[in-house]
Amino acid sequence: MPAMDSYDAVIIGGGHNGLTAAAYLARAGRSVLVLERLDHTGGAAVSTRPFAGVDARLSRYSYLVSLLPQKIVQDLGLRFAVAGRTVSSYTPTLRGGRATGLLVDSGSPARTRAAFAELTGSDREFEAWQRFYGMTQRLAERVFPTLTEPLPTRAALRERVADEAAWQALFERPLGRAVEETFADDLVRGVVLTDALIGTFADAHDETLRQNRCFLYHVIGGGTGDWNVPVGGMGALTDALADVARTAGAEIVTGHEATAIATDGTRAEVTYRTADMEGTVAARHVLVGAAPHALAALLGEEPPAPKPEGAQLKVNMLLRRLPRLRDRDADPREAFSGTFHIAEGYRQLATAYEQAAAGELPSAPPSEIYCHSLTDPSILGPELVAQGYQTLTLFGLHTPARLFERDNDAVREELLKSTLAQLDACLDEPIADCLATDADGRPCIEAKSPLDLERDLGLPGGNIFHRELAFPYATEGTGRWGVETGHSNVLLCGAGAVRGGGVSGIPGHNAAMAVLGE
Numbered sequence: 001m002p003a004m005d006s007y008d009a010v011i012i013g014g015g016h017n018g019l020t021a022a023a024y025l026a027r028a029g030r031s032v033l034v035l036e037r038l039d040h041t042g043g044a045a046v047s048t049r050p051f052a053g054v055d056a057r058l059s060r061y062s063y064l065v066s067l068l069p070q071k072i073v074q075d076l077g078l079r080f081a082v083a084g085r086t087v088s089s090y091t092p093t094l095r096g097g098r099a100t101g102l103l104v105d106s107g108s109p110a111r112t113r114a115a116f117a118e119l120t121g122s123d124r125e126f127e128a129w130q131r132f133y134g135m136t137q138r139l140a141e142r143v144f145p146t147l148t149e150p151l152p153t154r155a156a157l158r159e160r161v162a163d164e165a166a167w168q169a170l171f172e173r174p175l176g177r178a179v180e181e182t183f184a185d186d187l188v189r190g191v192v193l194t195d196a197l198i199g200t201f202a203d204a205h206d207e208t209l210r211q212n213r214c215f216l217y218h219v220i221g222g223g224t225g226d227w228n229v230p231v232g233g234m235g236a237l238t239d240a241l242a243d244v245a246r247t248a249g250a251e252i253v254t255g256h257e258a259t260a261i262a263t264d265g266t267r268a269e270v271t272y273r274t275a276d277m278e279g280t281v282a283a284r285h286v287l288v289g290a291a292p293h294a295l296a297a298l299l300g301e302e303p304p305a306p307k308p309e310g311a312q313l314k315v316n317m318l319l320r321r322l323p324r325l326r327d328r329d330a331d332p333r334e335a336f337s338g339t340f341h342i343a344e345g346y347r348q349l350a351t352a353y354e355q356a357a358a359g360e361l362p363s364a365p366p367s368e369i370y371c372h373s374l375t376d377p378s379i380l381g382p383e384l385v386a387q388g389y390q391t392l393t394l395f396g397l398h399t400p401a402r403l404f405e406r407d408n409d410a411v412r413e414e415l416l417k418s419t420l421a422q423l424d425a426c427l428d429e430p431i432a433d434c435l436a437t438d439a440d441g442r443p444c445i446e447a448k449s450p451l452d453l454e455r456d457l458g459l460p461g462g463n464i465f466h467r468e469l470a471f472p473y474a475t476e477g478t479g480r481w482g483v484e485t486g487h488s489n490v491l492l493c494g495a496g497a498v499r500g501g502g503v504s505g506i507p508g509h510n511a512a513m514a515v516l517g518e
Contacts, residue, residue, distance in 0.1 A: 003251055007031045009515060010270045012258040012298070013289025013494060015043025019241035020508030021287050023076050026248035028516055033281060034250060035272050037257040037458065041242045043289070044457055044464070045503050047235030047379070050446050051318055053439025055091045055381030056391060058316050059234035059372065061448070061457065063393050066221025066228065067504035069148055080240040081160065082228035083375045087338035092327055092426040093187050093345070095119065099326035102187060102336065120185050128182050133194070139166045140220040143472065145508050147499050151474040151482045171471065175212045176204025194368060194397070195219060198452035199464040201400045203353050212471040217501055229375040234503065261286055262297045264487045284357035287511045288465040289494035291466035294458060295485065310450030310462030313367070313396030313415055318436040318444035320499035321388050322371070324428040336392065337369040343422045353399040361403060361411070365419045367396040388437060394419070401461045408451045416447045466496030481510040491515065
């Protein structure tokens with residue numbers, strides 16, 4: 001139960017962004033109440049033991065960290081760390097009837113050059129890769145610091161980028177043009193494009209540039225573009241945020257679902273319900289970690305159209321051991337420690353998009369996998385570590401929510417089967433032979449469709465970004481921080497804010513700054 005009838009700020013949603021906002025506001029001396037619908041905090045950034053009787057804490061939904069600024073970690077004194085991945089990616093393929101692959105080792109340019117040369121027959125693609133990602137890293141160094149500042153204008157951000165070729169490639173023209181102009185090899189093109197498609201249903205040449213916006217957020221994180229493993233699992237971050245917020249005086253209650261917001265622009269009331277009762281609390285400001293679509297429902301307003309739509313399949317697995325690869329030159333411990341690309345050649349991605357856009361499941365579903373426990377074995381119990389157990393996290397692309405609407409369970413099962421078949425095509429043994437079993441003898445594997453995420457987490461359409469991502473500059477109506485709404489004392493503090501999406505804490509920080517007048 002809330003301890004008071006009125007607060008300086010009521011925050012709806014105890015995900016990582018809501019907790020970030022709560023920590024900043026409470027540390028600034030504001031009275032803060034966080035209302036969380038579920039029986040735990042964390043939202044999509046949680047660690048759970050999904051398999052009965054098995055001591056493995058998996059990052060069940062969100063699973064890697066790139067966009068969390070070190071500034072937030074330092075400002076709040078978070079006891080949270082990430083671990084880097086030396087191997088960036090491995091992509092298996094067949095060349096001349098022989099199983100081979102492309103290993104990108106971020107710790108060894110010489111080794112990566114050799115891998116490109118063996119795959120493509122020359123140094124051309126590697127040199128193009130170096131130029132292209134040199135460009136994105138320079139852009140990251142200039143753009144990432146702006147994400148925790150007031151929104152720049154488009155012209156100001158363009159001036160800050162100070163690279164017209166980079167601006168054109170990422171902000172003005174469909175990304176597919178830059179990919180095709182820069183790279184010749186189909187597999188290399190596909191590896192580059194995948195970062196534009198995570199949770200985003202788009203073609204490489206989509207004129208809306210939704211793929212560009214997704215790509216941008218995937219290459220600017222931390223000013224480097226590196227994607228790191230949260231030590232202790234994703235729940236370690238949200239647990240640390242909750243601890244800091246509570247220590248600073250924020251009140252966090254779980255099992256409290258906000259059902260309505262009433263505001264006159266100066267004062268607001270938030271109605272909530274629990275399993276036993278309903279109640280109302282007053283607030284000077286209301287910060288909402290839910291999607292804009294959900295915010296409209298809370299305000300009794302018409303939701304923005306169209307409804308958001310997610311486009312991913314999330315699969316969690318626990319293995320007794322890593323599988324052998326058909327590419328005998330590749331070490332599974334290296335191949336799975338970075339991002340393992342499956343059916344993600346450039347033409348394969350285009351075909352999968354075309355099939356899904358036509359209402360069909362992709363015949364060769366593209367996906368990518370990584371093994372958290374290779375980098376951070378602490379998520380496994382000591383006995384599992386000693387026995388060589390490993391986790392695998394799979395993220396499937398081009399599977400929009402609309403495909404699951406006719407029969408979510410049946411379509412999910414069909415898609416999982418065909419996705420694992422594409423993985424098996426890269427392996428020297430079926431992945432099913434490597435799966436661990438739970439206390440009831442069932443295989444340790446679970447899959448989540450966009451509709452499952454809508455049900456479990458309240459994400460409209462299962463969209464992991466709450467709505468389409470936006471370029472990180474001001475447009476008409478975005479406000480000073482990109483968190484503002486049509487009501488002066490109601491702010492977005494979740495992924496649906498401008499500069500939202502991903503595990504970043506940035507919307508939470510920016511909403512708190514808007515309240516504090518920073």
